[in-house]
Amino acid sequence: MRRTTVILLRNPLSMLGVVLVAAVVISAALADYIAPFPEHRGAVVDFVHFNQGPTARNVMGTDLVGRDLFSRILYAFRISLLLGVVVLAIATPIGTFVGLLAGYLGGRAEFALMRLTDVFLSIPPLVLAIAMMGVLEPTLLNAMLAVTAMWWPWYARLVYNITRSEREEGYVLAAEVIGASTLHVTFREILPNCLPAIITKMTLDMGFVIIIASSLSFLGLGVQPPTPDLGSMVAEGARYLPDSWWLTVFPGLAILVAVFGFNLIGDALREILGADQ
Amino acid sequence: MTPLLSLRHVSKTFGSGPRAVRAVRDVSFDVSRGECLAVVGESGSGKTTLANMILGVFGQSSGEIRFDGRALPSRRTLEHRSAIQLVQQNPLSSLNPKRSVGASIRLGLDVFGIGRRSDRWRLVENALEEVGLPGDFRRRAPAALSGGQCQRVAIARALACQPRLVILDEPTSALDVLVQARVLRLLDGLRRTKGLSYVFITHDLSVVRNVADRVAVFRSGELVECAETGAIFENPRADYTRRLIGAVPVITDHELKLRESLSGGLPA
């Protein structure tokens, strides 16, 4: 772990990833203190300063009802991160559990679990989420549910493949010969060997979840106004391009920074943890 | 006295119909208490299938395996599992890279309920010391150990379960020759001090010559020849055994002479 940290900080690209992600996390956490207009996260109207480009007062300009874009982007990071964390916190354990059992038990359990996974994988992810959101109310919670439903099968596949190859290793036979339970073999023996790959994928996925969630709200199916969300901000501003460019460019850049940061760290982890195996 | 392990007409067939593979065919042999029986054969001889049946990884298709006078059930009791232990060929893969050496050894103690809970780490350390490693190695990860040390840990793990029979599946063939010599001496010493029985699976006849009491030669799932080690190396009966002996690489003229006389001019 210590070695991982050292290598992560030594490589300039992964260092950039750490800086970007740290910036996003800190601005989300301390939005109340950093934001020049914390009250602009909600339904506030300021007709004096509406639809203005970047100025000294509003560094990223204001939106159509005069709210400070910079403040709203800081709060939008909160929603994005929350969504990413919650989605992965639910999808990863489900996928891991399914993948471990299917990979280790084999036979009928494998057939049933992996075909179920294939059903989910065969539907294009955004289509599945849109269909779910069409049935459900478009709220933050439901957006999380929809994204989770399309995310866990990828973890099931990943963990299944690793488990299939680890199952052939001598240490699994050794535990089986001693008579260790299925739960022990899967969770105590095999799972630790899957963790590097899972952690790497989670880091990479943080970025992708943010994009998918933004796409949903871009289509009006995710977080609803007045809650600030990067995707809906881009969608709203897109109608006023190119004149009011700041309405789309700054939220767009914010998405880019967050996704890029997580991807850089994910790539670095893949190299470090992959080399460990 | 009844033998510790006894196989009678044991067969194992994988699959069915025309594609069935008869991995082991009608094999019978005994292992007495304190004896080291070498199981010798090349790839496809069925020796690993044989080991897996004795361990209960899968059952035999027909025939009977008796342990200590009683038939082994296909679902093994805890008692049977602890009494028959395994040491595998590849020491690095047989230890979980993500768990400490101590945790791997302790697993058997927990499963079989050996010793009091509070005592078990001490038992783990004792097991490590028995195989010539310091007790505090229990905190180490397998990656921090050499191949020979890993194999000692694997032996300690088997011994901690208080077995009566240990299946040694090519225990030294992945090791360098200097390390192999030390592990062979360790195994030989442990057998004598603890009164263990070994089924020593190997393809290396020069190892067999020096550690086994009796030798069973397998080919394509069949038992070709089974005799005292001395008899096998003085008067091999089967042509196949002669061929195996003829293929052993030797380093002294003395051995060369013996090999030439035994392989009897058969092409290697």
Added chain:
Amino acid sequence: MSAVLEIRDLHLRFRGHSGVSEVLHGVSLDIRAGERVALVGESGSGKSVTARIVLGLLQELPYAEVSGGLFLEGADLNRLSRRQWQGLRGTSISMIFQDPTSSLNPVFTIGAQFAEVLRRRDPGLPRGAADERAGALLRSVSIHDHARVLDAYPFQLSGGMNQRVVIAMALANHPSLLIADEPGTALDVTVQAQTLKLMHDLVERSGTAVLFISHNLGVVREFADRVFVIYRGRIVERGPTAAIFEAPGHAYTRALMAAVPRITGGGPPEPNDGETAFLDPMVVHEGGGA
């Protein structure tokens, strides 16, 4: 007689995250025409990296530092461009690896791979002519149903058959040097013994020089004319095979021999410890045409 291969004071260092590790500390070795020379050592001794350096493979790695003289039939290999060095592989220098089945490409037939090998020396060789030459080469390794073998994929043949194919391929372009890295270790003992004997006869007939890399003293004794014993990146003993096996001079060589179990019996071998003496200076046995 001139040397086919001469290695002079070869050093190898790897740069890693945890600093620099020195793998070879000045290895010198020479092979004369038609000679079979064995490099014997345990895992991690540096025997396989030495072979890879001769092939020019390690020099391409960014984290490896190689220095020392390398001469093939008098020509300085270090002066070659990467491309020229690549051109030597499969023509002037060929190699046989541990596992024959995995060193053949599973998606091409033996015949296609053979043609590929022959075209290294003879570009534009038509397939028909290639098959004819391949057939003759396969006969030289005692494969008589060569038509079937040429049409087969590697996985359809036994390990021993693949090993013969690999030997035939390695000698197809009449290399001046054959490097054999633990050949046949992945095979059964009887098959290994057969193919080693076959290889021995073939190189003897064709007069090919061989660098034979192995950890198995018994195999080395049967195959090699001269032996170099390597321990932790240093040659500790060298000389004609018979001299070394009759009177090993270095503490490490003696320990290795003591550790080999004998088929004449005598109980588990007793390795004489005293690893400090393993770093003693090199012992040289004269003779063997030196």
